Amino acid sequence: MAAYYKGDEQPQFSSIDGTAAQGSQYGMKTTTRSSFLSFHAFGTACVNIYFVLLTAVAVVAFVLGCYSTDRVRSIRVTDALLVSNPQAVPAGYSVFSLGTGLGYWSPAAEMRYPRSDHGVISYNKYAYLVGGLSVNDSNTGGVVLRSVVQYDTETGMMANMSNLPSPRYRFAYALLNGNIYVMGGAEVPDGKPQNTVFVYNVASNKWSPVGQLNTPRIDACGAVANGKVYVFGGYDADLHSLASVEVFDPASATATAAGTWTQLPATSNLQVSRGDCRAVAIDNIIYAVGGSEWFNNTKQNCSGNWVFCYRFLNSVEAFDPAKNVWSFRAPMISARGDFGIDALPGGRIIVAGGERGNGTHNSMAMYDVEEYIVEHDIWVQKAPLPEARFRDDLAYASGRVYAFGGNPSCDLTPNASCMVVALKTVFAYFDVQYPRLYASYKPASVNDNS
Structure with a gap:
């Protein structure tokens, strides 16, 4: 197990939520x-x-x-x-x-096996690692996972939880009242997008179906606001980026019916279609961040290289569920897709890693880390990751941010090389408090x- 620092082992750092440690925690004498x-x-x-x-x-x-x-x-x-x-x-x-x-990144306990295109959901001191893509036994290709692992951010210990009802990766997710929603995604490597939705109850350790999306989608965004679950963006079966938005009200579910997903009118669509995006909600406002937008390139054929028909985004949109409309916010410093994200105390958002292109190839992993301050509508560059990665995910727990898995730079997408080089490393981020x-x-x- 790789060593990692706890918040009380480094007195020069405070926990990311700004809570000061008491002197007795450092063994001060009376x-x-x-x-x-x-x-x-x-x-x-x-x-x-x-x-x-x-x-x-x-x-x-x-x-x-x-x-x-x-x-x-x-x-x-x-x-x-x-x-x-x-x-x-x-x-x-x-x-x-x-x-x-x-800020400062330190190695944490590694995952048991490589994982990319997964979801990481923080709940109390735990990070739940859901689904994703790993390498097969012969190390020749990828296998889509059903596994769910509970990762204790205080000890680095891991426990297997109930498996997903079916393998799933490249899905959207959201957490509401101790329930983890897994929306869409694919069941096999490079498979077609699904419209199925599953919900995992943390307390009972059980999965249940929760209706079906109106639009099958992969690499979509998910978030919760005002007690409702939203899914938006992603790609369709032709890998064209989507702008549509769907909402689920848990109150619509009954003992005999799984509930209904409602597609919002076109006036509530994202202003920019985007897949490989990420989203969080702060104070019941949903933020859709970055991603990749498909465009019709009349001068280049995309069949040999996707770089000719997709552009990475740095744009950010905020959704007000009271008005059902999106509005632009300050863009990220660096455009990226397939990155990790989570909300932080104090009205902040952190993003880490991600995919970029160099003009001829995509699947270029990033070190870059940025923090968004909602109150000031500004992005600030933070300490970079020790290891570049994309298709990773983040979890804020125990006063730290954890970056799990992903891929290093690999060749064109999709291909087997990205599947066999997935990472199992984990890093913990310690914030350094400073006057704003x-x-x-x-x-x-x-x-x-x-």
Whole structure:
């Protein structure tokens, strides 16, 4: 079992939700009140000095970064300031988060076998690893999984739970009231999209069917808002990206009927069709992030290389279930599809890894990690993954973010090479707390000296 740090083993880090650890957790000896107060005052002063230095260094790095291009430039800056809300910055100013690049990844206990195109759902201290694609016994191709594994994020221990009713990968999922919904997906490698939906009750460890989707879909997004389950986007049987949205109300299910999925009108469609997307909900607003969009390329034939007919997206859309409409939010820094995502405390979203293209090939794995701050509608780059991956997934549990499995860079998609190189590694992300400050500047002029 690979070693991993617990939140209370690294005093220089706090848990990602900002909860401070008590001194007794670090084995501090009992001391007198006066000496404790002296120590406390000294420690407070050190922390204040640290944050002042951190801010100063970040500002210097930011200013120097403004000069770092492939050409020598002479920039005259007329105004520079620090702000706590980037939306308050005047028009024409550039904004840079002082939290850029912060965080730390550490190896965690590996999964028992490689897994990609799976779902990871956090519930209390556990991450539930559902379905996915692994390698067959002869190491020559892929096998779609039925297995469900309960991963204890505090100990790294794993337990097998009840299997899916049928093998499933490339599905959408959502968690509502202790029930995990698995929507659509495929049953065999490169199989056709399914319309079946299963629900897993964590408490009873049992699966049940929950109606059928109106549109079979793979690589779709799922989320929960206002007590209802939503599925949207994905690909159809021709691998064209979808924009349609369906909703399930658990109240429609009875003892004799599984319930009904309702397709929303076209006015509630995503503004950009997208498959290989990811979604989370914060305060009952659903965020559809990234993915890949199919387009009709009249100049290139896609049959030999999908890169000619799909574009990776950095766009983000927010869905308000009270109005049944989508609106754009700030785009990610880097376009990506097939990445990991989860919601964080404090109105934040984290994405890690993903697939990109280089103009001639897709299936290029990414290291990049970004955090979205809902209040400020801004994406901030965080510490990169130690190992590039796509078709991975994330779970926030025990005050940490865990990245599970996925694929490294492989050849064209689809092919067997991606199946046989799936990862079983797991990494835990520790957040470094910092003042939520932004540097902004407005150059008066830019003179090229190249």
